[in-house]
Ligand SMILES: Nc1ncnc2c1ncn2[C@@H]1O[C@H](COP(=O)(O)OP(=O)(O)OP(=O)(O)O)[C@@H](O)[C@H]1O
């Protein structure tokens with residue numbers, strides 16, 4: 001099972017939109033996929049129509065009440081299951097502060113019962129707190145959704161530092177496998193400047209032993225497309241809402257590229 | 266002094282861009298203005314060119330080291346001063362957890378020394394933690410920057426709940442004075458649907474005693490304009506970077522509208 005966290009503490013870059021639609025695209029081509037909503041905003045759960053007040057077990061129960069991840073799965077489509085978030089997840093970080101294994105709760109409860117899936121994707125909140133650390137502790141890959149804007153670039157240093165810290169102290173397997181440009185607009189000069197800056201940075205760290213030394217910039221860009229912002233209001237993935245739009249095409253091509261990536265483990 | 270927090274736990278809606286450019290517009294028309302960067306991502310400080318490793322006092326020192334707000338001000342333009350954030354702010358929430366006055370540290374240290382300013386604007390992080398609570402405890406107004414997207418709307422309920430809780434338990438003066446549409450695109454159908462939904466909601470709560478019962482949707486919309494995303498890379502406000510673009514015009518009009526608002530206190 002490939003485990004991937006979609007992480008960027010910069011807000012609004014496209015973490016949730018990517019986790020939902022890449023997940024749906026992978027399931028559509030036959031991959032059994034789990035999506036975990038790790039954000040107290042519960043955007044992913046809402047996007048896929050999971051009413052948080054009707055679910056029996058949520059990610060909060062997995063982290064704080066010893067429920068195995070396998071027991072908190074809700075099927076939302078063929079080969080696609082979600083571990084939903086509920087608003088009480090906001091309290092999990094404070095509740096876990098004094099637990100001995102506070103960073104590795106998710107890893108532990110994922111391993112508690114066997115899971116027969118091909119992909120496990122995690123939608124992280126826009127922060128560097130314990131929820132994000134739990135996700136980074138559990139996965140082997142991080143994909144960074146990035147908007148080609150300068151403020152998004154400014155936060156990269158802390159994002160990379162966090163991955164380094166987790167790899168050193170908590171999860172030696174952790175790798176940043178890719179950077180994905182979201183809400184991509186090819187025309188603005190800013191786009192070219194930011195993508196160039198990112199490529200230059202990655203090329204300069206090729207022979208370092210950092211978690212990003214083998215990271216690539218994915219060739220697929222997710223173009224800005226209003227249908228991607230409309231789909232959540234219908235509780236559908238882009239494939240069910242507007243299968244012929246550019247957003248659906250981009251996420252389909254992304255799924256192909258992600259499946260073909262060579263992961264160094 | 267009018268005190269306004271720009272708050273929305275949804276990421277990437279335009280909190281930082283609005284705090285910086287509204288602040289610059291108010292200063293340009295003669296209002297002495299303070300901007301506080303309350304986000305560990307330090308985007309506002311970076312946007313205005315404040316190198317976080319060169320500042321003597323930051324908002325972290327105000328919250329955790331008893332430095333008065335008046336002693337952490339850095340002038341960045343005529344009549345415009347910033348209280349910068351540094352990365353150690355990320356640790357403030359855990360450090361404050363056991364302090365008796367943990368929610369009202371900012372209010373206390375703002376009152377510690379007199380401030381002769383017309384406006385104090387706070388850029389909040391995309392979360393509902395202690396940093397945001399401190400901001401809500403200190404201000405009398407909240408303006409909610411909102412993108413006319415569905416996921417942004419979904420989070421409104423929790424945002425309003427948080428303001429209610431703070432008003433009931435910590436700051437009886439707190440009012441949501443306005444909602445500001447950012448990254449506004451008039452063409453998509455989604456825009457009309459979301460703005461209608463927000464107007465309907467506000468109209469239905471007019472005679473309730475909630476913090477939003479007198480809130481208005483500002484007539485000014487901040488249109489999507491790539492120059493607003495370019496300006497941070499030059500460490501300039503939109504007025505210094507591209508004074509003739511639509512973004513500069515929108516923030517200028519916004520400043521006029523904000524100055525003319527009737528605030529019920
Ligand atoms: N390619 C795109 N084109 C147009 N709109 C998009 C695109 N991707 C995402 N959006 C919209 O932009 C907003 C931000 O995206 P999203 O919520 O997925 O980001 P996020 O990184 O998960 O945000 P947060 O930091 O709050 O968790 C949402 O309203 C979403 O519908």
Ligand SMILES: Nc1ncnc2c1ncn2[C@@H]1O[C@H](COP(=O)(O)OP(=O)(O)OP(=O)(O)O)[C@@H](O)[C@H]1O
Pocket residue numbers: 009010011012126147149150151152275276277278279280281282283304308389390391447448449487488489490491492493494495497
């Ligand atoms: N009106 C606009 N037109 C185009 N781009 C914009 C506009 N407003 C903001 N942006 C860009 O969109 C991104 C998100 O805006 P900003 O960082 O101000 O949001 P935020 O709410 O402060 O985000 P966070 O939740 O991470 O603090 C930034 O890259 C910014 O440059």
Ligand SMILES: [Mg+2]
Pocket residue numbers: 015016017039043123124125
């Ligand atoms: Mg999200």
Ligand SMILES: [Mg+2]
Pocket residue numbers: 280281282304308388389390
């Ligand atoms: Mg911000």
